[in-house]
Amino acid sequence: MSDDPTRDPRAESTIVESDMNEQLMSPTVFATAHAFEEPWHDTEATVHRPLPITAVVALAVGGIAAIYVALAVLTTVTAEIRVVMTVAGLGLLYLAYRGIGQRIYGPGFQAGLWLAVAWLTLTLLAAVFADFLPLAEARNPSRTLQEPVLAPPDLFSRHPLGTDRQGLDTLGGIIYGLRVSAIVGIGAVTIGIIIGGTIGTIAGYFRKAVDQVVELLTNSMLAFPPLILLLGIAAVLDRNVRNTTITLSVLSIPIYARLARATAMVISQRDFVLAAKALGAKSRRIIIKDIVPGVIRPVLAYAFVIIAAIVVAEASLSFLGLGIPRPEPTLGNMISAGQGDFDTYPHVVFAPAIALLITVLSLNQIGEYMQSRWNPTESKL
Amino acid sequence: MLRILLKKIWQILPVLALVSLGAFFLLELVPGDPAVAVLGPTAAPEEYARVRERLGLDLPVVERYLDWVGGVITGDLGQSIFPPNRSVTDMMAQRLPVTIQIALMSLGLSLLIAVPIALRTAYRPNDPIDRTATMGAFTAISTPPFLAGLLFVFFLIFNRGIVQIAALVIGLLLAVYLGRANLARVRTIPPSPMRNRAVLTMVAAFLLPIVVGVLIAKFLPTFPRQGYARITEEGVFSNLRSVALPVLTLTLTECAVFVRVLRRDLIETVGQDYILAAKAKGMPAWRIMLRDALRPSLFSIITLISVSIGRLLGGSVIVEIIFNLPGMGRMIIDAINTKDYPVVQASVLMIGVVYVVVSALIDVTYHYLDPRLRRVR
Numbered sequence: 001m002s003d004d005p006t007r008d009p010r011a012e013s014t015i016v017e018s019d020m021n022e023q024l025m026s027p028t029v030f031a032t033a034h035a036f037e038e039p040w041h042d043t044e045a046t047v048h049r050p051l052p053i054t055a056v057v058a059l060a061v062g063g064i065a066a067i068y069v070a071l072a073v074l075t076t077v078t079a080e081i082r083v084v085m086t087v088a089g090l091g092l093l094y095l096a097y098r099g100i101g102q103r104i105y106g107p108g109f110q111a112g113l114w115l116a117v118a119w120l121t122l123t124l125l126a127a128v129f130a131d132f133l134p135l136a137e138a139r140n141p142s143r144t145l146q147e148p149v150l151a152p153p154d155l156f157s158r159h160p161l162g163t164d165r166q167g168l169d170t171l172g173g174i175i176y177g178l179r180v181s182a183i184v185g186i187g188a189v190t191i192g193i194i195i196g197g198t199i200g201t202i203a204g205y206f207r208k209a210v211d212q213v214v215e216l217l218t219n220s221m222l223a224f225p226p227l228i229l230l231l232g233i234a235a236v237l238d239r240n241v242r243n244t245t246i247t248l249s250v251l252s253i254p255i256y257a258r259l260a261r262a263t264a265m266v267i268s269q270r271d272f273v274l275a276a277k278a279l280g281a282k283s284r285r286i287i288i289k290d291i292v293p294g295v296i297r298p299v300l301a302y303a304f305v306i307i308a309a310i311v312v313a314e315a316s317l318s319f320l321g322l323g324i325p326r327p328e329p330t331l332g333n334m335i336s337a338g339q340g341d342f343d344t345y346p347h348v349v350f351a352p353a354i355a356l357l358i359t360v361l362s363l364n365q366i367g368e369y370m371q372s373r374w375n376p377t378e379s380k381l
Numbered sequence: 382m383l384r385i386l387l388k389k390i391w392q393i394l395p396v397l398a399l400v401s402l403g404a405f406f407l408l409e410l411v412p413g414d415p416a417v418a419v420l421g422p423t424a425a426p427e428e429y430a431r432v433r434e435r436l437g438l439d440l441p442v443v444e445r446y447l448d449w450v451g452g453v454i455t456g457d458l459g460q461s462i463f464p465p466n467r468s469v470t471d472m473m474a475q476r477l478p479v480t481i482q483i484a485l486m487s488l489g490l491s492l493l494i495a496v497p498i499a500l501r502t503a504y505r506p507n508d509p510i511d512r513t514a515t516m517g518a519f520t521a522i523s524t525p526p527f528l529a530g531l532l533f534v535f536f537l538i539f540n541r542g543i544v545q546i547a548a549l550v551i552g553l554l555l556a557v558y559l560g561r562a563n564l565a566r567v568r569t570i571p572p573s574p575m576r577n578r579a580v581l582t583m584v585a586a587f588l589l590p591i592v593v594g595v596l597i598a599k600f601l602p603t604f605p606r607q608g609y610a611r612i613t614e615e616g617v618f619s620n621l622r623s624v625a626l627p628v629l630t631l632t633l634t635e636c637a638v639f640v641r642v643l644r645r646d647l648i649e650t651v652g653q654d655y656i657l658a659a660k661a662k663g664m665p666a667w668r669i670m671l672r673d674a675l676r677p678s679l680f681s682i683i684t685l686i687s688v689s690i691g692r693l694l695g696g697s698v699i700v701e702i703i704f705n706l707p708g709m710g711r712m713i714i715d716a717i718n719t720k721d722y723p724v725v726q727a728s729v730l731m732i733g734v735v736y737v738v739v740s741a742l743i744d745v746t747y748h749y750l751d752p753r754l755r756r757v758r
Binding site for chain 2: 080216217219220223224225226227228229231232233234235236237238308312315316319320321322332335339342343346349353356357360361364365
């Protein structure tokens, strides 16, 4: 790629920047992208001014008011109107939040990225402290015989997001489900980094026979469509958190092996590695001191995107009934269990579905940012 | 060409061998005695013996593997272990067409939608339409397929009214927005034939969203919640209607992936000098994008198609479960739930083999399409 002299450097910068979703609002990108466009588009390229304080306050108050009215006052109105009002209120709050961010951090403030970070932090905290939170019973149906069944969401009650057919609390289920997602996602990626990263680094450094064997193995693992491979393994193993993690690491290992191999291959051709060899350094020292530090960055930059893929895969497996079984809640099996009722009680599907969607969006958002920031492109290596 | 083909076959043979080994050794991963896993702990001893014999567990591993591979090569994929012990080949012959139809239709539809969107967004990156499309694609990629399927069920089957109202409202908002944007543009152009064209565009941009919104609201078809209508039995129309939602579900993600990749490549192409030259000559936008920019930007997409087919084969399992279609995916899930291991093994193997072969074919096509690769042996 880098040896193509006809390549336009302007195009390069546009691509890199346009890949970052969160930067799309930034006026600098806006201006560069339009610099060689038709003249009448220049008017759009003027710099955004941050919202005035009064507007921010008005938006925030309006947003909170809309949400409060929708959730607490209009309890007799149809659900559709309340949902629309809540969403509109959230939109206003978002605008207010972005306004504040842009006032403090300038127009380059990456609103979506920080929301994603906030959501994932919240998720992790909730997952870690799930056992200490004052949640209604969400895991053991024999203890919910007194609870209302299929209660609709009511933010100011014992069941903020309602209950399912067995009277299990939806909010609690989501938090325990997110805990499973976090354990499985982080676990599988860690296994992938340790096993796949090691194999790939060694193969990329030594090349020759080792490399060919590793390549054949990764190719064969990637030869199955991902979900089919997971189904095959899930078919024969017992269904629990440990086995699900191991099954899903089958996805991350070959991906990391390939990534580490490609990076290690490029780094081992650099001059400082040659110098180390000339000085008589042993392979082990070169790999640990010179290769691994270079491999680790792209590997970590890729981690969030892979965690996102694994969270989706885990949810898909539980949705198909091949993940962790009920009544232990996971996002996937909650959605699957709610399918029968969601015509009349949409919250049993929508609550876990929205939690899953926001989590995956956040992971992807951070993942894209880290990749654009940390993952050196081929030309830069 | 033949040389490349032969080389490719030589390359995929060991992969195919490992794929078959992988599918075969699934059975060895079963903890404990597979016969106990199939029948549960309380069956009669002769029952266990019968299942063990059916699974071939009385033979040594190597012999069993060779038998199995030999059978696969001659078209005998084994039998289901449960009565009536149907042959897996027959079961697949019935199920495979459904899955292939869904996968291919999704692939075609994704490309059909993605290419125009990518062309439009890449021509003017970072304008509001591009930002909306990019954001939409990002959200679609982050939506797990089973969720997309359930959303379609909820909105297009259970709550059609919401969709109809939304179509009208969105159409109206879009019309106002586009009308205003075009009006601002018309104002900057001095009176000329160009301005007249811009006025026409403005009127069209205002009317089109309204017309489309009304059409969607008026003629929103009803979709069956589940089931599959075979073309041979119930005709083309009900067949299409029965696969519409599954196909749309799978298209959502695929289409978004294609848009992102193609858009990125197109932006790179559009930055090159010959496009600038074409613009300087005053070529119309559609001609530049379609004739000059599209072809050299297609290569990533072609590579991506093989990955996409893998995702579609996996995704079809999910839509077949949600919409209750009699395809391969449903067969695998049923077999897993009843622990019908031969069926699981054979289906996993077949899908793996199909995927490897299709990827290899696409690779060969790629060599054929890109003259630069043809010269390098």
